[in-house]
Amino acid sequence: MATSIVLSSPFSLSPHRPTNKNQFHYQTHFTIPRPNSILTLPKLSSLPCCSFKSKFKLRTSIGDAAKKTSNDDDEADDEALVVGEDSAFFELAQQKISSWLLFSIVLGVVLFVLDYAWIDNSNGLGLGLAFVNAVSQLSDSHEVVMLTLILIFALVHSGLASLRDVGEKLIGERAFRVLFAGTSLPLAVSTVVYFINHRYDGLQLWQLQSVPGLHQLLWLSNFISFFFLYPSTFNLLEVAAVDKPKMHLWETGIMRITRHPQMVGQVMWCLAHTIWIGNSVAVAASVGLIGHHLFGVWNGDRRLAIRYGEAFEVVKRRTSVIPFAAILDGRQQLPKDYYKEFLRLPYLSITALTLGAYFAHPLMQAASFRLHW
Known part of the structure; x- marks a missing residue:
């Protein structure tokens, strides 16, 4: 029976690269210990590709030790240096009740402020209505207004993301996250609500809703898109700034399929909705959203x-923007138990939330109509 050994140690890559640029590896020999003895591994600091500055994991498979004597050498048969982080990793034992209580409080405060300041047109400030009305005055075309709303959101969202390093140095990680979310979230809500309210107001370009099986196919495509759309929100405590926000270099899970899953998920979502709705407003929304995410790939x-x-260059060489491209050309070697990287609580949560959002569509549409944006 094979035994897996996972090591965690800080490192940074040296300027010396191995001959095969797509894979960092080294060969070593292990002495199989006696029962109840401690397995001693060679120092990784002696390797030409490693020094102790950043984190990595080294996975090593060792053959069946029971078939070998204590003095036999066993060569590791599968060694892969994982430079990035293990995406969607979640260990319940490491969670603190106090952190999740604080998260709940922060979420409640954010929703209250968002409702009072931006959404509520009757008892609150109703700034969202004023914002949408101001943008709507630019043109009588719903397509132009839709694109303008997306452009404003994209400029603020990507602009602040580009200023993250500078901003975090000036005001700190948590304060910058509050600034980032506090400006992006209201603009996103306005854009989504406007799309819901005006998605059937454009010029009808095609009508395919009566095609047998199309609804089921597009529903499945839309469902899968959410597994791509939210890879960077696995740590909700960072999203809410309960934990110190970090810029992550993910490498496992969905990242093995594409290095930019959010872009892929957005394209899938846009294509599904545009094919189903089939009018100019849906096309305008899709052009704006896909364009924003294509810029996000470069940025x-x-x-x-x-x-x-x-470290990023290593990840970049063995991943791809186009889904499955790195796998097909051999730059990405999937582990035999790759499916286990998806059998984790964050993916289960995405499944539940996606199904919940689908069944809550009538409620979302009714709430949007009441805003008259």
Whole structure:
């Protein structure tokens, strides 16, 4: 029976690269210990590719020790240096009740402020209505207004993301996260509500809703898209700034399929809704959203390269933007138990929330109509 050994140790990559640029590895020999003895591994600091500055995990498979004597050498048969982080990793034992209580309080405060300041047109400030009305005055075309709302959101969202390094140095990680979320969230709500309210107001370009099986196919595509859309929100405590927010370099899970899953998920979502609705407003929304996420591909890689340097270049070489491209050309080697990287609580949560959002569509539409945006 094979035994898996997972090591965690800080490191940074040296300028010396191995001959095969797509894989960092080394060969070593282990002496199989006697029962109840301690397995001693070689020092990783002696490796030409490693020094002790950043985190990595080293997975090693050792053959069946029961079939070998205590003095036999067993060569590791599967060694892969994982430079990035293990996405969607969640260990219940590491969670603190106090942190999740604080998260609940923060979430409640955010929703209250958002409702009072932006959404509530009757008893609150109703700034969202004023904002949408101001944008709507630019044109009588719903398509133009839709694109303008997306453009404003994209400029604020991507602009603040680009200023993250500078902003965090000036005001700190948590304060910058509050600033980032406090400006992006209201703009996102306005854009989504406007799309819901005006999605059937455009010029009808095609009508395919009567095609047998199309609804089921598009529903499945839309469902899968959410597994791509939310890879960076696994740590909700960081999203709410309960834990100190970090810029993560993910490498496992969905990242093995595509390095930019949010872009892929957005494209899938847009195509599904545009095919189903089939009018000019849906096309305008899709063009704006896909364009924003394509820019995010370039901008995201640029920011990760600045933050992580050579470590990002390693991840970039063995991943791809186009789904499955790195797997098909051999740059990405999937583990035999790859499916286990998805059998985790965050993915289960995404499944539940996606199904919940689907069944809550009538409630979401009714709430949007009442805002008259």
